[in-house]
Amino acid sequence: MTVFILSFLMLLVGVHGVLTRRNLIKVVISLTIIEFSIFLMLALIGFISGGEAPILDAGISAGRMVDPLPQAMVLTAIVIALATNAMLLTIAIRLYKKYGTFDIRRINELKG
Amino acid sequence: MQRFALFIISYIFWLLLTWSAEPGSIIAGLAVAGLTSVFFGRYFFQNAGKFIQPHRYYWLIIYLFIFTWECIKANFDVAYRVLHPRMPIKPGIVRVRLNLRSPFARTMLANSITMTPGTITVDIVGDNMYVHWIYIVSEDPVEYTREVSGRFENYIKKIFE
Amino acid sequence: MEVMLSVIIGFMIIASITAIYAKDLLSAIIAQGFVGYGLVICFLILRAPDLAIIQIVMETVTLIIMVAVVLDSSREEFDIMPDKTQGVTIAASFLFALVLLIYFNRAISGLDRFGNHTLRMSEAYVTGAAEQTGSANLVAGVLWDFRGYDTLGEATVLFTAAIGVITIIRLVGKK
Amino acid sequence: MKGMSLIVKKMAQLMSGLIFVYGAYIATHGHLTPGGGFAGGALIAGAFILMILANGSGYVRLKRQEEGSSAVESAAVLMALLLATIGLAAGTMVFFNNYLPPGIPGRLISGGVIPLYNVFIGIEVAAALMTIFLALVIYKEEISK
Numbered sequence: 001m002t003v004f005i006l007s008f009l010m011l012l013v014g015v016h017g018v019l020t021r022r023n024l025i026k027v028v029i030s031l032t033i034i035e036f037s038i039f040l041m042l043a044l045i046g047f048i049s050g051g052e053a054p055i056l057d058a059g060i061s062a063g064r065m066v067d068p069l070p071q072a073m074v075l076t077a078i079v080i081a082l083a084t085n086a087m088l089l090t091i092a093i094r095l096y097k098k099y100g101t102f103d104i105r106r107i108n109e110l111k112g
Numbered sequence: 113m114q115r116f117a118l119f120i121i122s123y124i125f126w127l128l129l130t131w132s133a134e135p136g137s138i139i140a141g142l143a144v145a146g147l148t149s150v151f152f153g154r155y156f157f158q159n160a161g162k163f164i165q166p167h168r169y170y171w172l173i174i175y176l177f178i179f180t181w182e183c184i185k186a187n188f189d190v191a192y193r194v195l196h197p198r199m200p201i202k203p204g205i206v207r208v209r210l211n212l213r214s215p216f217a218r219t220m221l222a223n224s225i226t227m228t229p230g231t232i233t234v235d236i237v238g239d240n241m242y243v244h245w246i247y248i249v250s251e252d253p254v255e256y257t258r259e260v261s262g263r264f265e266n267y268i269k270k271i272f273e
Numbered sequence: 274m275e276v277m278l279s280v281i282i283g284f285m286i287i288a289s290i291t292a293i294y295a296k297d298l299l300s301a302i303i304a305q306g307f308v309g310y311g312l313v314i315c316f317l318i319l320r321a322p323d324l325a326i327i328q329i330v331m332e333t334v335t336l337i338i339m340v341a342v343v344l345d346s347s348r349e350e351f352d353i354m355p356d357k358t359q360g361v362t363i364a365a366s367f368l369f370a371l372v373l374l375i376y377f378n379r380a381i382s383g384l385d386r387f388g389n390h391t392l393r394m395s396e397a398y399v400t401g402a403a404e405q406t407g408s409a410n411l412v413a414g415v416l417w418d419f420r421g422y423d424t425l426g427e428a429t430v431l432f433t434a435a436i437g438v439i440t441i442i443r444l445v446g447k448k
Numbered sequence: 449m450k451g452m453s454l455i456v457k458k459m460a461q462l463m464s465g466l467i468f469v470y471g472a473y474i475a476t477h478g479h480l481t482p483g484g485g486f487a488g489g490a491l492i493a494g495a496f497i498l499m500i501l502a503n504g505s506g507y508v509r510l511k512r513q514e515e516g517s518s519a520v521e522s523a524a525v526l527m528a529l530l531l532a533t534i535g536l537a538a539g540t541m542v543f544f545n546n547y548l549p550p551g552i553p554g555r556l557i558s559g560g561v562i563p564l565y566n567v568f569i570g571i572e573v574a575a576a577l578m579t580i581f582l583a584l585v586i587y588k589e590e591i592s593k
Contacts, residue, residue: 003275003387006282008377012370013286017293019366023350025298025343029305032335033289036312039328040282043319049274049388053320054399054411055482066320068411069395072420074324075412076427079486079573082331083434086580089342090438096346097591103351122469129473136557144472152465155499219458236454322482326474330490334577337497341584345591407550408479408559416484417562418546421532424565428572432525435576439518439583444590 003044010037024092024102028085035081039074046070115153117163122148157216168271175267182263183228190229190246204248205234208241208257211265217272224264231260275387278318285311298348302339306332323412451504460502467495475570479559485566489573496574497581505585514582521575528568531561 014037017030046067054068092102099107123145130137162168193201212218222233222241230246241261249259285308292304309332316325385391398415408414416424451457474481475488500508538547551558 001381001387003278003282004381004384006279006286008374010282010286010289012373013289013293015369015373016366017289019362019369021293023298025339026293026301026350028339029292029301032305033292033308036285036308039324040312040315043316043321043324044278044387045384046321046390047319047388048390051320053322053482055322055480056409056411065399065411067390067395068398068415071321071324071412072415073423074321075327075416075484075486076423078324078327078331080427080430082335083431083576085335086338087434087437087441089338090441090583093342093346093587094441102347118465122465125466125469126473129470130477130556132556134555134557136555140476140556144469144476147472148465148468152461152468152495152499155461155503156465157461215454216458219455222455223459233455323484323487326483327487327490330487330494334490334494334497337501338580338584341588345588405550406546406559406562407552408562410479410481410484412482413479413484413562413566414559417565418560424569425528425532428525428528428569431573431576432521435518435521435579438580439514442583442587444587 004041007037007040007044010040022104024095024104025089027104028088028092031088032081032085035077039077039081042070042074042077113159114156115149118153118156119145119149162272171267171270175264175271178267179224179227179264186229186231193246200247202247203245205242205244206248206256206260207253208243208261209253210236210239210241210261212269212273214273217268220272221261221264221268224268225260274318278315281311281315281318285315296350298343298350299340301350302336302343305339306336309335323410451506452502456502460498464495464499467498468492471495471570471574475566476563477556478566479562480556485569486573488566489570490577492570492574493577493581496578500581500585505589510582510586510589514579514586517575517578517582521572521579524568524572524575528565528572531564531568535561 011034014030014032014034017033018027021027021030046069048064048066051064051066054065054071095107096102099110101107123141126141126144127138130141193199210218210221212221218236218241222236225231225241225243226233232244234242234244236242243260245256245260248256250256288304288307288311292301292308295301295304309328313325313329313332316322316328395415398411398419406414406418408418471488471491471494473488474483474491475485478484478488535547546560546562548560550560556563
């Protein structure tokens with residue numbers, strides 16, 4: 001149960017970063033940390049103590065395998081995380097080119 | 113020629129990776145090695161004919177032993193300098209003149225010097241190589257060139273040039 | 274097992290706090306890389322080699338892109354000036370954290386204890402999948418056979434992101 | 449973007465071909481060993497990114513390369529979709545049907561359509577990452593002019 005609570009703490013750290021930081025790159029980093037904590041949570045849920053990796057091989061029975069379903073979900077989510085990260089960073093550098101800063105509040109002030 | 117050499121090397125690498133003799137794997141390996149030589153063959157070794165000259169492999173094996181021995185010696189030397197209570201180090205950067213012509217031989221010499229404990233190659237500019245050294249033995253260029261690169265240079269010349 | 278995982282996740286939490294509070298953006302990115310590679314070790318301990326491979330590769334690519342972006346623009350982090358509405362923000366954050374905590378508690382109480390997971394949904398995948406799909410890697414079987422729609426949508430997201438990056442970032446268009 | 453020093457260039461030339469072969473291995477053996485199309489595609493993209501980072505951007509014509517990788521990406525997605533649609537037409541009328549014979553688990557030719565999906569998704573991921581990277585490099589070139 002400790003590991004679940006710890007990964008929830010990691011999610012809270014990420015949420016804190018998104019809420020309090022004013023730097024666009026820091027906001028992207030905080031979002032990445034939130035994503036990581038959720039991947040970790042899903043992978044933790046599927047684990048069986050003493051289980052094997054879900055790959056059939058000689059001498060491994062199908063009975064004691066960890067759950068392959070959360071792993072497949074997280075596999076797709078990791079790639080989506082990379083894609084959204086690249087998109088966010090692109091928007092951030094375009095904003096930097098237009099306004100000359102990464103500060104959200106100054107970007108708000110310099111409308112237009 | 114260089115494309116063919118890369119084709120052979122990548123095909124051997126594929127066979128070692130898969131380690132199976134079924135026909136599907138062998139045919140897929142041919143396709144993958146062909147793609148590799150199409151994409152990267154232009155940037156491989158310029159004169160790949162050196163791969164089929166057997167005396168180079170002979171010198172390579174001898175060089176491996178020499179390199180291992182020098183590496184062990186340098187390990188003990190650096191360990192002595194670190195564990196000694198007064199730390200007898202005199203670090204600095206020396207400029208070593210290179211006698212090797214081909215770029216790959218220069219790269220290999222630089223890598224050998226970096227892998228020996230105590231010396232790190234910083235950069236190669238023109239015909240000179242800048243090496244960071246933990247204990248500079250002497251300020252004389254002939255002396256330190258022999259000490260830093262002379263141990264490896266002759267063998268590397270025989271292997272790669 | 275659980276103790277080892279807890280220690281690694283603890284280090285990851287410390288690294289993420291460092292990443293959020295670092296004064297230099299480059300060191301913030303490197304601390305974020307620490308979190309990502311720590312996640313790789315967690316996946317290896319949790320018997321998920323597929324996830325470990327993909328996470329290590331993707332983390333490296335993300336770091337390359339982030340470092341390129343930061344070196345192109347500025348890497349300074351400015352001081353956080355005190356806000357006029359700071360009290361409201363703090364109260365709202367605590368409220369938000371409390372709501373998250375309540376829902377987390379409800380979600381966690383429905384789960385099995387760590388390590389004693391019962392395969393309710395994926396029982397059929399584990400027992401019958403290899404014969405049905407012929408794939409020895411069960412994750413690949415789930416990914417491409419039972420849940421093909423998910424994966425197709427995911428490929429579409431990647432495609433759209435690449436097109437979007439080109440569209441947003443181009444300064445000089447075609448004549 | 450300038451290239452790096454001679455040592456990095458030579459080692460990149462030596463390694464990038466082998467990294468490409470390893471990525472192809474990961475992608476094609478996705479149904480037997482850990483890995484699969486996504487990880488293999490990212491490794492293949494990594495081989496090209498390594499070459500561009502080491503040799504500088506002068507060594508490829510960036511615009512043409514970007515158009516090419518974007519076209520390859522679209523073609524790969526289209527092929528994967530086509531494979532899925534054939535499943536709709538053949539057999540039991542199910543989208544994403546695995547219509548090829550499953551074969552013996554553990555061989556390279558097994559798993560029905562799964563290896564083909566893995567190969568095409570690998571190409572798609574590699575081309576998408578290359579496109580993103582090249583777009584950033586072109587932006588950097590344009591901004592420094």
